[in-house]
Amino acid sequence: MLSVPPSTVPLFLLPLLPLLGFALLMVFPRAFPGRSGGWVATGLVGLAFVVAVNRYLGQTGTPGHETLWTWLPNMALNANLSVGFYLDQLSALMALIITGIGFLIHVYSISYMGHDARFTRFFAFLNFFVSMMLILVLADSYPLMFVGWEGVGMASYLLIGFWFSGRGSESPDQKVREAGEREGVSNSNAARKAFIMNRIGDLGFMLGMFLLYKLYGTLNIAELAERAEGVRVATAAVELACLFLLVGAIGKSGQLPLTTWLPDAMAGPTPVSALIHAATMVTAGVYLITRSHFLYELAPNASLWVAWVGGLTALYGALSALNQHDIKKILAFSTVSQLGYMFLAVGVGAYSAGVFHLLTHAFFKALLFLAAGAVIHALHDEQDVRRMGGLHRFMPLTHLVSIAGVLAISGIPIWSGFFSKDAILAAAFETQPLLYLIGLIVALLTAFYMGRWYFLVWRGEYRGAQATGVAHPHEADTLTLIPLGILAAGATLIGFLNIPTFLGGGHAFDTYLGRAIPQEAHEIAASTEWTLTIFAVLAGVGGLAWAYASHRRRHLDHGPLGRVSSNALYLDHLYDGLVGAPSKAIAGALDTVDRGTDGLVGGIASNAAAPGGLFTLWQSGFVRAYAVSMLLGTAAIIGYWALKMIGSGT
Template sequence: MRVPLYLLPLLPLIGFALLMLFPRLFPGKTGGWLASGTVLASFVIAVMRYLGQGDEPAREVLWTWLPNMALNANLSVGFWYDQLSALMALIITGVGFLIHLYSVSYMGHDRQFTRFFAFLNFFVAMMLILVLADSYPLMFVGWEGVGMASYLLIGFWFSGRNSEASDKDIREASDREGVANSNAARKAFIMNRIGDLGFMLGMFLIYRLYGTLVIPELAERVEGAQVALAGIELACLFLLVGAVGKSGQLPLTTWLPDAMAGPTPVSALIHAATMVTAGVYLIARSHFLYDLAPTASTWVAWVGGLTALYGALSALNQHDIKKILAYSTVSQLGYMFLAVGIGAYSAGVFHLLTHAFFKALLFLSAGAVIHALHEEQDVRRMGGMRKFMPFTHITALMGVLAIAGIPIWSGFFSKDAILASAFEASPFLYVIGLGVAFLTAYYMGRWYFLVWRGEYRGNVAHPHEADGLMKVPLGILAALATFAGFLNVPTFLGGGHAFDDYLGRAIPVHAHEIPVSTEWLLTILAVAAGVGGLLWAYSEHRRRTLASGPLGAASTNALYLDRVYDGLVAAPSRALAAGLDAVDRGVDGTLSGVARNSAAPGGLFSRWQNGFVRTYAVSMLLGTALLLGYWALRTIGGGA
């Protein structure tokens, strides 16, 4: 008997509901353990479904939306389980559980501990709905739910971490931090709404073209339908806009680095295993459409390639320990988009898998350092941390070697697959990809040397190692970041492309048609790029020139993209708003004056309407006296 799929998102949703509705029932860290337990239970169910699932996909429909409407067949609440959704469910629940477990210790002293874990549970539940949905409308429900959860988590410290401190300076600094966190949350929310509009337009057009939004039915209809190519291209371009927004690709990329404003476990959850990979998943899931849309696919590849380059250049000279990793995420997501854009869906998803492991590891290692240094995040005030945190140092080093693409670590295998596919598809994309590999190794080498090697430059007297509860996720992720690449060893290295064979039952797998000698050459070049980048970082570390270079200022300012947006969009919008406000105030002032003058007589007479009988009696006497006086004057005047 198969375990129902709906239990996968339902269990974290139950955890969310309990923690939000009855927080007092979970004192201390019990809320964290409940939230972690629900995600662990979902992971166990995901493993059971994976082990019990054959080659054939499964669809489980719970009910239909709007049963009396014409769209009845297109608005089912159901789940679609194949090799792609199985893999995504394992990543979300597995890595999600490790981040929950880490957070029990990391957030242990936060006064909103229970609320934090409620939001984490909600995030995981929405992401599971997104990847298991059997239709685009239900996927969009998860899509929006993840967006809402990210807003709540990025702005979690909306009042700052020390807003109740007695020291005035500390409280003011906390207030400024709270404002920055709130702005980062709003920025993510607003920029993602642009992408959401593209997703919705894509859905509307797909329904117009094919008459269904149920994914398995759509895949069947696409094969035999006679649809104008322009319509398919436009629908795929609309979906690309949605994917660009959710995955932080150019030009909607600036929200993603700011998303690290939330607690470090949030950064690990958003940047590694969940939200930002949703765009890659959307395109891979829609492969049957993109296979018919070469222009849209080319756009996907070039958006990915240019974003990978932008992210790598922006990471070169950052000083925040998490922001370096954030721009790295932008770059690595660009790799994934490049892969799915050229039709190498399996290679892109494989890099999604390895990236989930080594990026979560790097963020959690950074969080351990921040925790040890009392919230210090500037790498210029670190150095020599390996002496204080030997275990975390080793795990962080495993993550650096993985993302740099050094054999035998996982990133070597997944990046090599993408670069080999890019070599076949476009020489320009290949050169960009190889250059990004070199830059990635350099900025991660810089990150490693500034944080872990050299002399300690911080102010905290005795930094401490992460506690046991934080070490467990770090150790597991370090092992996965090291050995996960062996899931897909290529044939020319003695493997059998096991991952490709598994995933190929759900999405197309790009088979290389290049000589073995060329594959060896490409591999040597990729390894040389990784090793060369690390050696360059080591050389500059020895010469103490890591913070300099020709791209220093531009990289520190992320190639000034935020400033460009501020000048082109934000500043004119603020000026327009200020002008409208001034007009509104002026008009309001004029109309208020007229209203006051008009209302003055009424206000005067209203004083008599106070409900007291004596006032009305006086009014009657005065009125009678006035009438008698008026009559007397007329009588006297007439007599004269």
């Protein structure tokens, strides 16, 4: 039975409100002319944020648990599944991020997508995305979490391929139309790639669930946590279950080796990129491992795999971002790298540090993507940073907020990334020194590629007048700048929620989150922490200085390393060679065989279909013909029985 504290509102309203927006906009699109559909969708997400704030403020020492109804009560396995929502400090924080950042992205989208022919449908998909992500983080069981997990996968497919027909494909100009059609094919391929690669991860998630049920007899997360403490099972089995869950997390969060879909996801509209990278979907893998911390504590080898997958992915993403030319792809590979940081953190047991970086990353990455979208819009859809430059003169406010985003992701004091990244590096230094070294190198590379992004876009001379046809780019409108300003403030100030002890703070965020997940011990000496902080700051400042020097020398590419980086370390080429080419060869061979035997197979098919052709004469679609057939059939049966009775003499 649903039980809600009197001072709060029901939890089910969180996913229900945006889901209601999705239903209204999809079923009654004509009822929302102009931009009204966008405002309805935005308002419902805003209401969900109000609910999230209400439940956050109403938290007590006991987590909130609301069961709506029993799900599959007659299951043969007697799994006792229910549709219920669970709110503790972790899920409350995730709900605030999803609805808060999601609301700002919705507001931004009203302006950005204002002239799109499918404006209302776009907002319906955005609402669906937010709703499914809320189900994922509030679910009280793994199966219900999987419902949200699949929902965000479907939403990402719909939004990445939103421009499946390509912009300009209906233009009367043949060149523009052909370019639009090519773009449409590319967008559709990117959506399919994301969908397929995520199915690999989903298989891992399902296998993990099956094994956990076999081991503990339940998939309710709270019950599972209790039984994991009290029921002794083979350590190897728990390790395997955690590795299966890791495969699911790798797919959803774009980690190695299932990472190549995430940069291609930039095919969708820029607000979609911000929503996927900052507030939804890709953070789901980090959430899954953090929510399953009680299992990973029993599986040290699986945890080590999590840490190393994160560390290597962070390095891969940073190296791939060094020499990209697409303004959004630089940020996309950056997300791959920053998610690697989060995996590294939770893998070494620093769950609070990983989640705190998830929070700070939500602000500065949403800010950077939306600033990039403002630039793209001002330059009439141009995305090549080599055709930009000097935009600070034309877009001063967008330039100002972009600085906040760059400084935050580069880990420069006092911006938010400084606090969260340093916490991860300190945890890695304490447990895995080699991973600490990798993380420090990634910090240097991050500052460099983001400095390069900044200098190529904002400083120097404007290089795009001839290439883009835009002589004087315009500043973003008010509806765009308001979300950017709020995100910039968050990217600057949110780090102060977790000031470490050696800087005079008390790890307030760690203390808050420690009520739901284990709080890592801070046993590093203050002098050591000061040393680690100095190294991290030097990495950030050094990377920005390196980018500035390269910009001054007009050294936009970097030789062999630049070619490797621009091709994302050739990982896609490797997959094409190992998987794509053999699959195409097998398909071609089967097609040849099929065509060669077409005559034989066709003849057999014709003979087999001949009797069916007689029956098609009766299947005319006319009810009167069927009535006559029934009448004749009934008469024939009565006649048969009459003749049989006469013949028997009865």
